[in-house]
Amino acid sequence: MKRKNNAFFRWFFGEEDTLIxxxxxxxxxxxxxxxxEIRELMEERAQLREQIYDVRDNTKLKLFHKMxxxxxxxxxxxxxxxxxxxxxxxxxxxxxDNPVNNEVSARYIESGLQETGAxxxxxxxxxxxxxxxxxxxxxxxxxxxxTVLILMRLDKExxxxxxxxxxxxxxxxDDMTMTIAEAQANDRIYEPKNDAILQKVAGFLVPxxxxxxxxxxxxxxxxxxxxxxxxxxxxxxxxxYLNAFGFExxxxxxxxxxxxWICFVALTFYCLAKSYSFFTGxxxxxxxxxxxxxxxxVSSGLILPLNICVGMVVACTMYAFYALFxxxxx
Amino acid sequence: xxxxxxRFIVGTIILCCGLLIFxxxxxxxxxxxxxxxxxxxxxxxxxxxxxxxxxxxxxFSGFNFxxxxxxxxxxFLWFASPVSSHLIGxxxxxxxxxxxxxxxxxxxxxx
Amino acid sequence: xxxxxxxxxxxxxxxxxxxxxVMLIFCFIxxxxxxxxxxxxxxVNMIGTIVMVIIxxxxxxxxxxxxxxxxxxxxxxxxxxxxxxxxxxxxxYFEKKQKGEKK
Numbered sequence: 428m429k430r431k432n433n434a435f436f437r438w439f440f441g442e443e444d445t446l447i448x449x450x451x452x453x454x455x456x457x458x459x460x461x462x463x464e465i466r467e468l469m470e471e472r473a474q475l476r477e478q479i480y481d482v483r484d485n486t487k488l489k490l491f492h493k494m495x496x497x498x499x500x501x502x503x504x505x506x507x508x509x510x511x512x513x514x515x516x517x518x519x520x521x522x523x524d525n526p527v528n529n530e531v532s533a534r535y536i537e538s539g540l541q542e543t544g545a546x547x548x549x550x551x552x553x554x555x556x557x558x559x560x561x562x563x564x565x566x567x568x569x570x571x572x573x574t575v576l577i578l579m580r581l582d583k584e585x586x587x588x589x590x591x592x593x594x595x596x597x598x599x600x601d602d603m604t605m606t607i608a609e610a611q612a613n614d615r616i617y618e619p620k621n622d623a624i625l626q627k628v629a630g631f632l633v634p635x636x637x638x639x640x641x642x643x644x645x646x647x648x649x650x651x652x653x654x655x656x657x658x659x660x661x662x663x664x665x666x667x668y669l670n671a672f673g674f675e676x677x678x679x680x681x682x683x684x685x686x687x688w689i690c691f692v693a694l695t696f697y698c699l700a701k702s703y704s705f706f707t708g709x710x711x712x713x714x715x716x717x718x719x720x721x722x723x724x725v726s727s728g729l730i731l732p733l734n735i736c737v738g739m740v741v742a743c744t745m746y747a748f749y750a751l752f753x754x755x756x757x
Numbered sequence: 758x759x760x761x762x763x764r765f766i767v768g769t770i771i772l773c774c775g776l777l778i779f780x781x782x783x784x785x786x787x788x789x790x791x792x793x794x795x796x797x798x799x800x801x802x803x804x805x806x807x808x809x810x811x812x813x814x815x816x817f818s819g820f821n822f823x824x825x826x827x828x829x830x831x832x833f834l835w836f837a838s839p840v841s842s843h844l845i846g847x848x849x850x851x852x853x854x855x856x857x858x859x860x861x862x863x864x865x866x867x868x
Numbered sequence: 869x870x871x872x873x874x875x876x877x878x879x880x881x882x883x884x885x886x887x888x889x890v891m892l893i894f895c896f897i898x899x900x901x902x903x904x905x906x907x908x909x910x911x912v913n914m915i916g917t918i919v920m921v922i923i924x925x926x927x928x929x930x931x932x933x934x935x936x937x938x939x940x941x942x943x944x945x946x947x948x949x950x951x952x953x954x955x956x957x958x959x960x961y962f963e964k965k966q967k968g969e970k971k
Contacts, residue, residue, distance in 0.1 A: 631836060656941070670955065775921075779921075792907060814924055830924070837943065837944075838917075844950060851961065853904075
């Protein structure tokens, strides 16, 4: 989407505020403090100091503080004992007729292989019977990264100088935020200055890590693994590359745009693949894709593409957390 | 039948050698006085110990996919463990104030 | 396989596991006691390597082939941990030195 030069885009990118000077009906008078107010303020402060903060002279306050500590301890002990008594009434772990071994889990174990086509029942459960929960989890990962981005991102260029007429709420020497250029200069003391041994070995090991991560993702329905653990491995490979080669080389192939596009494509594909049943009347949660022979890689319907989507989101999340905490940007 | 017993005995001997190397490594880490010596003992013991132990376990399990994965572990560790000890040594050299007292550093070394 | 051989395998595996567990406790002692930071990083690396051998022995004891995958993952993660830890501690040291010089 190209950026055009109309009022919406100027407001969107923060260059012009269309509401300045247009909101108030008339100018506000300057604030003058009346004489009686100062005396009232001092009286209020003295009253507060006497009744709430003065522990030495006020005997009622001392007693209250002591009783508060004792009451807190008694309350905690009571609560803990109630919870422990409740726990002792639970049935034995692994008993046959526990409420958890009901028909739902029996159905999953018996006809799991038949209905989902996955040899690994756990993957069949989280990506076929309960696919919406996994969708929510992937979204939670994405939201977490966006939250960290809002809090920890640093400005690219210098901080904007104060425009006339706009109040500045902090003095210049108290401002502790950094720009990205300053953060990069700060980061030089952390890097061990292009260690040649580490670079050679990382150049050999990072492809191995990626291939192994892809193997774990693709074999989610045959052996323990799947999207989450495979994505973590790929993220670890990216972190190793970043540590060995520095930020400039990593930005050649992984920028913020890459991150946005990968997450967008993965989550949208997941959403469309599993929510078509809303449009077809929600009668059966089946897909039209045939299940194939169990034990082959290309089998079990939609589980393989969904594993890949989840893996991509997890890998991007891991790398994004590390880069944001270290440098304040991608 | 005899082949199975030979495989068992050879595998046990090699595995015991590997465990012995681990024992020597832990003993060395406790008895040395300086940090760099301890790191040296740990690095040697780790790499050799896991190599020999995993070769013994490969002999135990025979010729299948699991053995291939164990061999991959050995290759990965033989590349990665020396680099870890190099980085730890570098950390020690740059942060130790009294290194000159008991160690010789050449002139054109950069931290 | 004859039951004698099976029993022998079981004894060897369990003996090796107990021996390695004792080694692990000694490594913990070094991690807690070591006077410098590098001692602790070395001890954590050793604990990781010993745990890798334990996982491999377990995968042969329980006859499940996929536990060897966990071994590779553990190796990668412990290697990465050492790299990031050394980088962080060197950075902390240099920062303190810079602050000391500025004052």
